[in-house]
Structure formats: structure tokens, C-alpha cells
Amino acid sequence: MNSKNQEGSKLYLFSIVIVAVIGGLLFGYDTAVINGAEKGLQAFFMQGDFNYTNFMHGITCSSALIGCVIGSAISGLLASRLGRKRSLFVAGLCFFFSAAGSFYPEFLFFSKGEASVGLLVAFNLYRVLGGIGVGMASALCPMYIAEVAPSNLRGTLVSWNQFAIIFGQLVVYFVSFVIVGNHVIPAIERMADGMNMVTNAAEAQWSIEEGWRLMFVSECVPAGLFALLILLVPETPRYLAMNGKDDKALKVLSRINGAQRAAEILAEIKSTTMEKKEKLFTYGYMVVFIGIMLSVFQQVVGINAVLYYSTTIFASMGMENPMVNTVIMGVVNILFTLIAIFTVEKVGRKPLLITGSLGMAVGAFGVALCSIFPTLPPILNVISIIFYSACFMFSWGPICWVLISEIFPNTIRGAAVAIAVAFQWVFNFIVSSTFVPMYNLELGPMGANFGHLLAYGLYGVMCVVAAIFVWRLVPETKGKTLEEMNELWRKRS
Numbered sequence: 001m002n003s004k005n006q007e008g009s010k011l012y013l014f015s016i017v018i019v020a021v022i023g024g025l026l027f028g029y030d031t032a033v034i035n036g037a038e039k040g041l042q043a044f045f046m047q048g049d050f051n052y053t054n055f056m057h058g059i060t061c062s063s064a065l066i067g068c069v070i071g072s073a074i075s076g077l078l079a080s081r082l083g084r085k086r087s088l089f090v091a092g093l094c095f096f097f098s099a100a101g102s103f104y105p106e107f108l109f110f111s112k113g114e115a116s117v118g119l120l121v122a123f124n125l126y127r128v129l130g131g132i133g134v135g136m137a138s139a140l141c142p143m144y145i146a147e148v149a150p151s152n153l154r155g156t157l158v159s160w161n162q163f164a165i166i167f168g169q170l171v172v173y174f175v176s177f178v179i180v181g182n183h184v185i186p187a188i189e190r191m192a193d194g195m196n197m198v199t200n201a202a203e204a205q206w207s208i209e210e211g212w213r214l215m216f217v218s219e220c221v222p223a224g225l226f227a228l229l230i231l232l233v234p235e236t237p238r239y240l241a242m243n244g245k246d247d248k249a250l251k252v253l254s255r256i257n258g259a260q261r262a263a264e265i266l267a268e269i270k271s272t273t274m275e276k277k278e279k280l281f282t283y284g285y286m287v288v289f290i291g292i293m294l295s296v297f298q299q300v301v302g303i304n305a306v307l308y309y310s311t312t313i314f315a316s317m318g319m320e321n322p323m324v325n326t327v328i329m330g331v332v333n334i335l336f337t338l339i340a341i342f343t344v345e346k347v348g349r350k351p352l353l354i355t356g357s358l359g360m361a362v363g364a365f366g367v368a369l370c371s372i373f374p375t376l377p378p379i380l381n382v383i384s385i386i387f388y389s390a391c392f393m394f395s396w397g398p399i400c401w402v403l404i405s406e407i408f409p410n411t412i413r414g415a416a417v418a419i420a421v422a423f424q425w426v427f428n429f430i431v432s433s434t435f436v437p438m439y440n441l442e443l444g445p446m447g448a449n450f451g452h453l454l455a456y457g458l459y460g461v462m463c464v465v466a467a468i469f470v471w472r473l474v475p476e477t478k479g480k481t482l483e484e485m486n487e488l489w490r491k492r493s
Helices: 003-007 010-046 054-081 084-103 117-148 154-180 205-217 220-232 237-242 246-257 259-272 285-300 303-316 322-347 349-372 378-393 396-406 410-439 449-473 484-492
Strands: 188-190 196-198
Touching: 010 054, 010 084, 010 117, 010 154, 010 188, 010 196, 010 205, 010 220, 010 246, 010 303, 054 084, 054 117, 054 410, 084 117, 084 205, 084 220, 117 154, 117 237, 117 396, 117 410, 154 205, 154 322, 154 396, 237 246, 237 259, 246 259, 285 303, 285 396, 285 410, 285 449, 285 484, 303 322, 303 378, 303 410, 322 349, 322 378, 322 396, 349 378, 349 396, 349 449, 378 396, 396 410, 410 449
Parallel strands: none
Antiparallel strands: 188 196
16 A cells, blocks of 8 residues: 555645635625625615615624524534535525625616615525525534544644635725725715715715625625535545445545544544434533533624724724725734634644633723723724734634534534534624614713723623633643544533
């Protein structure tokens, strides 16, 4: 037997992981595309024959998150029934048809360019469809990578999925910036009677009619590529072994790990999947609780309030070109995500989470401090936001997904991951939908600054609580095989 069969092929492993992380890129792309499109979209629906309120606009900007809850909730069932690979293909189709439908929501039933309540409903349904794809990909991509990766590379490779999410957000920030070009972005002004008005509608007409559409349809390119490429990767060996396809599982394991190690891994998998019908709480309540709380804390630290509304936030801080600041933040996020990728297997999961939580708290409290003392230079506000975001990117961003993909025993992983990720999207929706009214809350002598203090003061406190949670309850999983997690939780239960 040649040395390649003995050692396995890292090229083969990396090639299938790259395909899987395109799902992460689409996750980032789909959730962040609204950042550049929302002003044109708002101005478009304000031209309709109905009162397009701020509440309606908030729901429209967040409607994809409803789909994310649905997609993550059904991901476990689909992963168990269809397999990881075919479920990811379904997610790719959701991304593609959502992007096309968001570009042209008038398809079949409405006249193009005529805003109406019916068209608003149709647009939101297409966004929900994309959210279903995001929810499925958010659970299935880390699961797929974790189930094909050797234990010594698992943390690094799952972290690449977070890199792809952030890279997808950066790509869509840049694409939106290019699409806007020299065109004028609509300016929405709140009038004394509580109504909104587009104050530069004539100059911004192209952005209102076409700009936001092009931002959404640009997602069709990576979505179509992902749906095609996912057909070329293998099913995960753990899913194959759990469904009695040992020969196929051994073949995949051999190509990744080498023949000798593949046989050992298959034996370990079979020893933990004999009781295929194990119930969710077979290993106690704590493992499920920790998985859920990891998801909850990833959201209540407030990061998506920044990722979804950064352009609006930077504009409120007095920045002349907030889109440029958003792109700069995206570049910084990419660089700090690399820290996690190159240190997660050396430093471990817990140290990165705790350090990142405390760093985020410093950034959030920095924004709150600027709200208390408005005479401080505006650039300090911007630096605090970017530092807060950067600390998330080497901690809760990638490491939460790593832990969720690896802490659950094989026999409950599909259901447990689905529950944990569903909680993540529920709290994502809560944070995203409450941020704007909380951030804009005016009270007492502080006026608008009171809302800024309230929002980032609250997020800072949550960051500190998250650090304590990780320190006290979360196990370190560095270097452990997925099969060893069964024994760890049996001892704890």
C-alpha cells in the first residue's frame, strides 16, 4: 500500500471543506446584503399607495431572520433524513431563488416598480426563503466540516467557516459600494407628524428603482456555484456509518486519514452509534443547555446590531462616508478572524472566548462612554465599534460554531445542533429588531445619546456575563475526537 493511502490526502480534505465553507460565505452575504440595500428599499416602498412605517421597514429588514429560525429548526430533521450533503444542496436552492425573487418580487403577480402591500408581502416571503437557506447552512456547514475533519484540524477547519461568513459580508459590502458607484443614496427624514419623507428622491431615483435590486440579485452567482459544487462532495462518513453504509464511510475516511487510521476511526464511530435512536437528553440536560447558551450569548453580546446597521451607526456618529467605514470594519473583521483560525488548536476554545468577551466589553463600554461625554472626538466612537467587532471575530464568531459542531455526542448531534442554532436565530431576531428603537431612544437631558448608552451599556454587561459563563461551565474540547465527547458527557450526567 502506498504512502498516500497510509497518510490520507490533505488536498482532498481541503477541497471538500472549501465547498462547504461557500455555504458560510452565502450565510454572510445573505444576512449583510440588507445593509447596503435598506435605504433604497425603504424609499421604494415609501412611494406606494400605503403608509410604509418604520415598524414595517424594521420587519422587512429582519424578515430573513424568521426564515433563519425555520431553517435551523428543520436542519436536524433534514440532516437525519436526507443527509448532510443533500440538505446543503436544498439550502443552496433556497439562496438562489431568494436572491432572484428579491431582485424581481413582481414576478407573475405584480407590475414592476409599483409598490404595494401585496408586493411588500411577496418581497418578504422571498427574504424568508433566503433565511431558511441561511438557517440550514448555519447548522449544516459546521456540522459537515466537523464530521469530515480529523480531530487535530477540526477547530481550524470549522473556523474557516466563520472566515467565510465574514468574507461574505465584506464581499457584499464591497459589491454594494461598487453598485452604488456615483449614484446618490436616498436620505430618509422623519417629519414632525411622525411620517417619513425621501428628501432627495429625484437625485436618488436610480438607487430607489434599480440599486437595491442589483444588490440582491448579485447573490445568485455564489448561490448557483454552491448548489452545483455541493453535488460533487461526499456525504460525511459519520452519517454514512450511522446508516449502515460502512464501505462508503471507510472509503471517505481512507482518502482523508489513510487506510489504517480510517479503520480505527470507523470502529470508534460504530461504537458510539450502536444506539442510533438515543433521546436528546440521554447525556443529561447540561450538554443541551450549554449548547443553547453558547448560541444565546453569541447574539446577546449585540454583534449583529453592528453588522446589520453599521452604515446607519457610522452616519449617526457624524462620519461623512459611512459606507467606507463599513468596508474598513469588514477588512478588520477578516484579519481578526484569521487569529482564531491560526490559534484555536494551539490556545484552545475557552481562552479565545473569554479574552474576546472581555475585549468586546471594553469596546462596548467605550461607545457608552462617548455617549456620556459627547464632546469626546467622534473617531473614538468609531474605534470602539471596530475594536468591539474585531474582538468578536476571533472569539464568539468562529469559536461558538466550533463548539456547537463538536460538543454534542454523535447520536444526538443533528437534533441538538438544530435546537442550539434555532435559539441563536431567535435571539438574533430579538437583538436586531430591538436595536433600532433602543439606539434611537431619547430621554432626559442626554437626548439621543441616552439610547446609545443604553444599547452599548447593555451589550457590554452581556459580554462580561458571557465570559463568566464560559469560564465556569463550558468544557475545553481542543484535541478531543467527536467520539470522546460521548464519554465526557456520560461522566458529567
